[in-house]
Amino acid sequence: MSDLGSLFIRSAFVENLPLTQFLGLCTFLALSRRPGTAIGLGLAVIAVMGVTVPLNHLIFQYVLAPGAWAWAGLPEIDLSYLRLLTFIGVIAAAVQLVEMILDRSFPALFATFGVFLSLLAVHCAILGGSLFMAERNYNLVESTVLGLGGGTGFAIAVVMLSAIRRRLAYADLPDGLQGLGIAFILTGMLSLGFSSFAQMTLP
Amino acid sequence: MKLWTTLTEPILRQNPVTLQILGICSALAVTTTLAAAITMSLCLTAVLVAASGIISTIRKHLPSSIRLIVQIIIVASLVIVVDQILQAFFFEMSQRLSVYVSLIATNCVVLGRTESFALHNKPLSSMTDALGNGLGYSLILIIIGSVRELFGHGTLLGYSVLPTVEQGGWFEPLPLMLLAPSAFFLLGGLVWLIRSLMPKQVETPEHKLVPAEEVPG
Numbered sequence: 461m462s463d464l465g466s467l468f469i470r471s472a473f474v475e476n477l478p479l480t481q482f483l484g485l486c487t488f489l490a491l492s493r494r495p496g497t498a499i500g501l502g503l504a505v506i507a508v509m510g511v512t513v514p515l516n517h518l519i520f521q522y523v524l525a526p527g528a529w530a531w532a533g534l535p536e537i538d539l540s541y542l543r544l545l546t547f548i549g550v551i552a553a554a555v556q557l558v559e560m561i562l563d564r565s566f567p568a569l570f571a572t573f574g575v576f577l578s579l580l581a582v583h584c585a586i587l588g589g590s591l592f593m594a595e596r597n598y599n600l601v602e603s604t605v606l607g608l609g610g611g612t613g614f615a616i617a618v619v620m621l622s623a624i625r626r627r628l629a630y631a632d633l634p635d636g637l638q639g640l641g642i643a644f645i646l647t648g649m650l651s652l653g654f655s656s657f658a659q660m661t662l663p
Numbered sequence: 664m665k666l667w668t669t670l671t672e673p674i675l676r677q678n679p680v681t682l683q684i685l686g687i688c689s690a691l692a693v694t695t696t697l698a699a700a701i702t703m704s705l706c707l708t709a710v711l712v713a714a715s716g717i718i719s720t721i722r723k724h725l726p727s728s729i730r731l732i733v734q735i736i737i738v739a740s741l742v743i744v745v746d747q748i749l750q751a752f753f754f755e756m757s758q759r760l761s762v763y764v765s766l767i768a769t770n771c772v773v774l775g776r777t778e779s780f781a782l783h784n785k786p787l788s789s790m791t792d793a794l795g796n797g798l799g800y801s802l803i804l805i806i807i808g809s810v811r812e813l814f815g816h817g818t819l820l821g822y823s824v825l826p827t828v829e830q831g832g833w834f835e836p837l838p839l840m841l842l843a844p845s846a847f848f849l850l851g852g853l854v855w856l857i858r859s860l861m862p863k864q865v866e867t868p869e870h871k872l873v874p875a876e877e878v879p880g
Contacts, residue, residue, distance in 0.1 A: 480843045482692040486771050489684060541747060544765045545739045552732070582735065582769045584688040591762040636858035639866030640684060641851050648847030655842060 464605050471609030474658055477585040478617050479651040484585025488618055489643050498622035502615025506608065508580050509589050512554045513607030516547050516590040517600055540594075547590045552581040585614055617654075621646060666791050673795040675861075679772045680803045681854045682864055686772035691807070691846040692763050697820050700808025701801075702756050706749070706764055708797030710741045711773050715793035719781040734777050739768040772800055807849050815840035 475481060478488045484505075491501050522528055524546060526538040559577045562570040580586060589610045593603045624646055633642055679685045686707075693703040717737055718725075725733060746764045749757040757764065767773065776796050781789040812818060817825040817834045826832020839845050858864045 482688055482843065482846070483766070485687040485691070486684065489687070541743060544743055544746070544768055545736065548735055548739055548768060552735075582771075582774060584766050584769045587769050588762060588766060591765055595762060634855070634859075635862065635865045636855040637851075638858075640681070641854040641858065644847050644851030644854060648844045648851060651847055652844040655844065 464601065467602060467605050468609040468612075471606050472613035472616070473654060475610075476613040476617055476654050476657075477588065477610050478614060479647065479654045481588065483588040484583055484614060485647075487580075487583060488614075488621070489640070489647070492618050492622040492625055492643070495619060495622045495626060498618045499615075502611075502618050504577050504580060505583070505585065505614045506611030507558060508551070508555055508577070508583075509586055509607040509611035509614075510604065511558060511607075512551050512586060513589050513593050513610075514600055514604045515554060516550055517593055517598065517603040519546060519550060520594050543591075543594055547587060547594075548582075551586055551590070555581045585610065617650060620650060624650075666788060669788055669791045670795040670798075673792070673799045674802060675799070675857070678799045678803065678857070679775070679796050680800055680850075681857050683775065685775045686770045686800060687850070688766065688770065691843075691850065693760055694804055694808040694811055694846060695815065695841050697805065697808040697812045699756070699759055700804040702749075702753070703760060703763065704797070704801030704804050706745050707767055707770065707772070707800060708794065710738065710745055710767055711776060711793045711797045712790050713741050714738050714773055714777055715781040715789040716786050718777045719784060719786040719789035722782050725782075730782065731774075731778075734774060735768070738773050738777070742768045772796060803850075803853065806853065807846060810849055811840045811845060815845075 477483045478485055487501060492498050520540075520543060524539040524543050526540060527535050528539070529535070529537045555577055559570075562577075589607055593606055598606060621643070625643065628642065628646075637645070673679060677683065680687060693699045714734075714737055718734055742765060745767070746757070749760070749764060776793055780792045784792070809819060812820075813824060814837050817823060817827040817832070817836050823830065823832075825834035827834050827836055
């Protein structure tokens with residue numbers, strides 16, 4: 461149990477996707493101007509990563525991994541080079557599905573973060589989560605925890621950045637730093653803060 | 664002449680990383696050493712040029728409702744080819760780059776250029792535009808990669824430039840340069856530098872400060 465807990469902490473803080481792995485930075489910087497949108501984006505990432513990483517794990521293990529076709533008498537087949545194409549397809553389909561379910565059953569929730577969902581079909585953090593899962597050979601429970609933890613880490617980071625940028629909206633910055641420049645420097649400072657989590661584990 | 668401007672424009676003036684905010688994800692992760700940065704730039708430029716050429720060739724037969732998925736599949740297939748080539752001939756480098764080569768598939772530079780340029784232009788000019796954007800991306804990667812390797816290890820491409828204390832020299836390597844935050848600071852500084860040199864790129868702030876004597880009432 462504590463293994464899973466420390467895996468969650470590790471994927472949310474120590475290996476925070478945008479701040480230490482540089483994944484998902486495009487949306488991280490583009491949609492962090494207001495806390496409201498940042499919260500919506502964060503929730504959407506948690507939901508999509510929580511669904512797609514375990515789903516990709518199942519597909520990887522039972523269809524693509526070397527030896528997965530042994531039951532059919534084809535033990536030498538190794539489809540793992542197809543994982544990139546498969547993961548992208550699965551993520552795009554899952555995003556579409558989550559979107560439809562939300563639209564049907566929870567219209568209020570859909571209105572809050574529905575627009576971000578379609579953006580997430582090609583999002584490096586989500587694809588990165590699935591690729592890390594495949595590279596490190598996690599099992600089903602571990603990949604679910606990895607997905608949820610990674611999504612939570614992304615959400616925390618993007619909400620923090622948006623809060624700081626909100627404060628800085630009234631600051632008198634040098635012209636060249638306006639907008640993108642200061643966002644990078646702030647991200648660097650957040651990342652410096654998050655690097656202090658590096659040695660953290662659950663007791 | 665027009666081709667020449669298409670090629671040179673994205674290198675500095677319309678740089679994909681510092682102005683269009685595209686493809687930052689991979690730009691930072693692989694730049695701890697110059698060799699990794701150069702490999703990544705080559706892979707991205709190759710994929711970008713090939714994808715632009717293919718998509719621009721079939722652009723008239725592509726229904727707009729499925730164009731995104733077709734583009735993604737073309738790009739992902741090219742990335743798989745590049746990844747397999749790296750694993751076959753440069754195994755150590757492919758281990759170092761880990762998942763980031765695969766992540767070229769979701770790199771916004773590639774989709775951004777194919778979507779906004781290759782779908783509306785002839786193959787030759789699309790490929791030129793792709794090459795220009797690839798070079799602009801490479802320029803940023805190589806600058807950041809060389810600064811980080813030079814100050815983090817005291818070497819460039821593995822050759823010792825600043826003799827470190829360990830080897831009997833005078834240079835104390837800065838471990839911060841190898842960590843994630845330095846990449847953000849360097850890129851932020853680079854954006855600042857480029858925008859100071861080219862004031863046209865400066866973003867207009869949401870709220871402008873008004874000097875006290877001009878405040879009405």
